[in-house]
Amino acid sequence: xxxxxxxxxxxxxxxxxxxxDILDLIRSKSDFLLKNIINDLYPAxxxxxxNRLEFEDGKYLFSLLTTEDQGKVIVxxxxxxxxxxxxxxxxxxxxxIVEELPTDEATDLVSELSKDKAEEVLExxxxxxxxxxxxxxxxxxxxxxxxxxxxxxxxQKKETxxxxxxxxxxxxxENPGEQFYTVYVIDENGILAGSLSVSNLILLSPLKKxxxxxxxxxISIKTNVDQxxxxxxxxxxNDRSSCRRFFRTACGTYYNRRYR
Numbered sequence: 348x349x350x351x352x353x354x355x356x357x358x359x360x361x362x363x364x365x366x367x368d369i370l371d372l373i374r375s376k377s378d379f380l381l382k383n384i385i386n387d388l389y390p391a392x393x394x395x396x397x398n399r400l401e402f403e404d405g406k407y408l409f410s411l412l413t414t415e416d417q418g419k420v421i422v423x424x425x426x427x428x429x430x431x432x433x434x435x436x437x438x439x440x441x442x443x444i445v446e447e448l449p450t451d452e453a454t455d456l457v458s459e460l461s462k463d464k465a466e467e468v469l470e471x472x473x474x475x476x477x478x479x480x481x482x483x484x485x486x487x488x489x490x491x492x493x494x495x496x497x498x499x500x501x502x503q504k505k506e507t508x509x510x511x512x513x514x515x516x517x518x519x520x521e522n523p524g525e526q527f528y529t530v531y532v533i534d535e536n537g538i539l540a541g542s543l544s545v546s547n548l549i550l551l552s553p554l555k556k557x558x559x560x561x562x563x564x565x566i567s568i569k570t571n572v573d574q575x576x577x578x579x580x581x582x583x584x585n586d587r588s589s590c591r592r593f594f595r596t597a598c599g600t601y602y603n604r605r606y607r
């Protein structure tokens with residue numbers, strides 16, 4: 348499942364003339380020209396265009412996207428278009444899209460499906476992706492647990508800075524395009540003990556033990572905390588990281604107040 352976090356983009360101006368041109372290309376099935384147009388657009392721009400099309404025309408344009416881009420676009424669609432796509436797309440197609448999404452967005456998408464279709468989509472997932480989604484689906488969507496994203500970099504507190512750097516490199520290689528800002532430090536019981544800023548790692552001695560240089564200024568949030576309270580906590584401490592990037596341990600959900 349992809350770890351990528353999608354940042355909001357400025358929308359292009361979609362005027363009636365552009366929409367008319369796109370509609371003509373859809374009706375004439377000019378796939379090559381349509382792909383040339385959408386390949387230069389951000390996912391939010393493509394979603395904006397699809398939102399202005401009739402369902403079937405929008406679905407045709409959506410079908411021209413790569414699976415990766417479909418994942419980025421579907422989360423940007425308005426409620427009506429997304430609901431139509433979730434109802435009409437094949438379960439296998441939805442499974443492929445789900446695998447391209449971060450776990451939190453994948454969980455949100457699956458939770459919008461009917462029970463039967465959700466089961467079909469989950470059956471197509473790999474064992475690893477299935478396990479991650481099933482864990483997150485148990486939480487109410489309006490709680491901290493329902494907002495969690497599981498993709499994080501962790502390192503044992505007794506490891507060296509060199510090991511932490513290797514973990515970052517491995518994560519970057521496995522998740523091209525993803526930006527990692529923090530390494531979370533855990534103890535021997537898997538409990539969050541601190542964090543390290545990725546940008547600071549290169550300044551530290553490779554042989555230093557992680558526990559000697561980690562930031563221990565941690566604020567914890569239990570998985571059953573209401574999402575509005577979670578938002579207030581992030582606002583209070585001016586946290587600039589994604590509010591969905593939580594770290595799950597045996598003791599609950601946590602984030603680091605210095606995490607940027």
